[in-house]
Amino acid sequence: MTGPRQRQRLAVFGDPIEHSKSPALHAAAYRVLGLDWEYGRQQVDAAALDAVLDGLGSEWRGLSLTMPLKQRALELADTLDRTAVETGAVNTLRLHNTPDGSQRLDGFNTDVGGIVRAVGARGLERVRHVVVLGGGATASSALMAAAELGAEDVHVAVRTPARAAHLGPLATRLGLRLVVGRLDETVPEAQLVISTLPGGSLPEPGPVLALTRQALLLDVAYDPWPSVLATEWTSEGGQVLSGLAMLVHQALLQVRIFVSGDPVVPLDDEEAVLDAMLDAVGLDRSGAHR
Structure with a gap:
């Protein structure tokens, strides 16, 4: 028994x-x-x-x-x-x-699947150009999610470009064109911006805000919410998806x-x-x- x-x-x-x-x-x-x-x-x-x-x-x-x-x-x-x-x-x-x-x-x-499914639920199922903010551990998942969404190229914006060097081999394996720039530099056009910045911080002057009219922002931060970046993005008329x-x-x-x-x-x-x-x-x- x-x-x-x-x-x-x-x-x-x-x-x-x-x-x-x-x-x-x-x-x-x-x-x-x-x-x-x-x-x-x-x-x-x-x-x-x-x-x-x-x-x-x-x-x-x-x-x-x-x-x-x-x-x-x-x-x-x-x-x-x-x-x-x-x-x-x-x-x-x-x-x-x-x-x-x-x-x-x-x-x-x-x-990775969480990003793809969340963005898809908002109605964005395919993208060509993606901007990723931050180069830490979550940036690798953002890069792979971009590839699964059909992206051709990803622009990664970081405070110190050398710290994003680890993303290069991954981008090559995924068939992505990768460009790494600084957070205070102009970013290219995109349909999706994925912020992996801690706490949803926004460095000044925030040139990424130029994309608010054309790109959906997924800010992986969710506590506190809204983040600084999400607040600025919304005030500029952009669509925001919470990390939740x-x-x-x-x-x-x-x-x-x-x-x-x-x-x-x-x-x-x-x-x-x-x-x-x-x-x-x-x-x-x-x-x-x-």
């Missing part, structure tokens, strides 16, 4: 983590799916990640990872999907207990992974799941704040 099955546990790890909306998003999804899973949050820095993972019991099913853990998670994962390999970042770990009592970690990056929209869509892909192990396998009643997740953070189907 077997005992009761362990309740499955999941969480988001990062530092800082108090602002994360992931617990609300995942709780909404699992309610619709009828899964009695527990999803929490835990402050973990990169130096502590190894020990924390070693201490997780067999009840743990998966983890969402935010900064500064994405690179270390890449190194620790036993398997990686193509997106994680290309971007050099893992934001999702699916945990498996093996017959010998050890734990296997499958690593994924759902940030990206967060929802990448979280939906995480739910797929935690349920089936595959980010491309749709959930049962997925449309209802998506609606519940959007409602949990006050967004409509287009990603606009209600």
Whole structure:
């Protein structure tokens, strides 16, 4: 006679983590799916990640990872999907207990899909020219998302161009023409601007604001909201998509992974799941704040 099955546990790890909306998003999804899973949050820095993972019991099913853990998670994962390999970042770990009592970690990056799905929900399904602001870890995901949206070239604007050198090989593999410039320099025309700047900051004089009439801005920042950049963009008459929209869509892909192990396998009643997740953070189907 077997005992009761362990309740499955999941969480988001990062530092800082108090602002994360992931617990609300995942709780909404699992309610619709009828899964009695527990999803929490835990402050973990990169130096502590190894020990924390070693201490997780067999009840743990998966983890969402935010900064500064994405690179270390890449190194620790036993398997990686193509997106994680290309971007050099893992934001999702699916945990498996093996017959010998050890734990296997499958690593994924759902940030790329989150960007593509969020932008598509706003009605922008194909682009030719993209501008990315910032050259950090999220810029790699933005670059790959641009390629999946059909972009031919990407202009990356950063404070220090040398720090974006790591994006060159990725752009080559993706078949993108890459130009790296400074944030205070004029940027070319674009249909999409993806800001990966911390906190949605906007350096002066903000020449990117010249694109407000022609480009959709996706600002991956969402706390605080509206960001400085989003406020300026809106005041100039431009369309803005909050990072919350990206967060929802990448979280939906995480739910797929935690349920089936595959980010491309749709959930049962997925449309209802998506609606519940959007409602949990006050967004409509287009990603606009209600």
